[in-house]
Amino acid sequence: MSDSTIDLRGVMCPINFVKTKLKLEAMNPGEILEVILDSGDPIQNVPKSIKEEGHKIVEVKKEGDFFRLKVQRS
Amino acid sequence: MTDHFIEDKTTKVTVAVDNTGAQKVDFNDLKSGGFIKQRQKDLFTVRLRCPGGRLSTEKLLEISKIAHKYSKKGVVHFSFRQSLEILYVDYKEFSNVVAELEKIGQKVASCGPRVRVPTACGGCEYNPNGLTDTQKMADMVDKTFFGTPTPHKFKTSFSGCPIDCARTKEMDMGFQGVVDPTWEEESCTGCTICSEACKEDAIASDPDTGKPIFDPVKCLFCGDCIRACPTEAWKPKRYGHIVRIGGKHGRHPMEAVEVCSFLPDEKVPEAIKMTIDWYNANGKRGERIGNALKRVGLDNYLKYMEPVFQNTAKAGA
Structure with a gap:
């Protein structure tokens, strides 16, 4: 279960990360955000940036050409 | 006392400038400092010593004042080795430029056969x-x-x-x-992010468990897997x-x-x-x-x- 979802398919780096960050900042600590990311650059970059911000990636699922991440707001 | 040497690449003549500002010719072209002759008569480039291409903003402000004062054309150049160069400096003013640079703790770089600024x-x-x-x-x-x-x-x-x-x-x-990188099985959830994050195909994911299969021969040791791993299984x-x-x-x-x-x-x-x-x-x-x-x-x-x-x-x- 997630509290909110952001679909970033087709969104370029680093805008996808900035959108994730803004979304997380609008949420309460401990809440879960579902992030949908393309494979390639986005999945290579966005998770490490989320981690560096101190949030926790609690689940990662690959679905064909994209990834579904569950991120817990710090 | 001679404290700086000037290299003239076209004639191989070296001029030494002493502390009093008086000039004399010196043929010791081995000890050339960071002064590089320009096309223009009497004008030289003064190369500053900036290891790693880093300067404090405070120093940069002071350098720009000195550059503005001594560059006949009011220009500097970022060298290919990250040093700031003051262009169009008259050799007769070397002693003054060096003295003013020294006051702010800025050294002149080098040319010639020696260890250069990293x-x-x-x-x-x-x-x-x-x-x-x-x-x-x-x-x-x-x-x-x-x-x-x-x-x-x-x-x-x-x-x-x-x-x-x-x-x-x-x-x-x-x-x-x-x-x-080192991997700990206990903390791995088999999420496959590391194999996606690896740009070298050094990490494959096990088709059943999703856990990484690491090939050190392909690895460039960049740490992308460590940064991407959500559970710190890669360390x-x-x-x-x-x-x-x-x-x-x-x-x-x-x-x-x-x-x-x-x-x-x-x-x-x-x-x-x-x-x-x-x-x-x-x-x-x-x-x-x-x-x-x-x-x-x-x-x-x-x-x-x-x-x-x-x-x-x-x-x-």
């Missing part, structure tokens, strides 16, 4: 890819080895990661940051440098050869010192270390360096 990328201090503190290392090399006489120029650089912005493959001696085991020797650019570029695959920070000064000693003992005047290595043989160098490079097991081993 270059470096941003490194791990603020660059997310950075694995080593390249700025700290460049500062150390500048303080310890700058100006040491060698048979020909001796350029060093530090890159913080395998992207190698500081072009260690083109240096007489280059150091490129690496990290040895840094140790950080160090790949050491490369004998690279150069210029008319006849040469690619440096890797002589050590994992040298820890604390062994870098010794590695440079020993390499300079080997170069001074084996290099001919005017011969870059890459050519000396070709002539004398890489084995000779490696044997000499054994005390420093031994027990530096390859990353991923």
Whole structure:
């Protein structure tokens, strides 16, 4: 279960990360955000940036050409 | 007392400027400082010593005042080796320029056959890819080895990661940051992010469990897997440098050869010192270390360096 979802398919780096960050900042600590990311650059970059911000990636699922991440707001 | 030498590349005549500002001609063209003759009569470029291309904003403000005062054209140039150069300076004003620069703690760089100012990328201090503190290392090399006489120029650089912005493959001696990754099965959830994050196909995912299958031969030791891993199953085991020797650019570029695959920070000064000693003992005047290595043989160098490079097991081993 997630509290909110952001679909970033087709969104370029680093805008996808900035959108994730803004979304997380609008949420309460401990809440879960579902992030949908393309494979390639986005999945290579966005998770490490989320981690560096101190949030926790609690689940990662690959679905064909994209990834579904569950991120817990710090 | 002579405190600076000026190199005139077209005539090979060297002029010495003493502390009183009086000039006399000196033919000792070996000891040239950071003054480079321009096309224009009496005008020279003054090359400043900026290890790693880093300056405090405070110093930069003061340098810009001095540059504005002494550059006849009011221009500076960022050199290819990260040093700031004040252009169009009249040689008659060298003593004053140097004195004013000294007052703010800014030194003049060098040219000629000696250890040059090291270059470096941003490194791990603020660059997310950075694995080593390249700025700290460049500062150390500048303080310890700058100006040491060698048979020909001796350029060093530090890159913080395998992207190698500081072009260690083109240096007489280059150091490129690496990290040895290690994986713990207990914390791995099989999410497959690491295999996606790896740009080298060094990590495959097990089709059943999603857990990584690591191929150290393909690994560049960049640490992307460590940064991407959500559960810290990938961790840094140790950080160090790949050491490369004998690279150069210029008319006849040469690619440096890797002589050590994992040298820890604390062994870098010794590695440079020993390499300079080997170069001074084996290099001919005017011969870059890459050519000396070709002539004398890489084995000779490696044997000499054994005390420093031994027990530096390859990353991923």
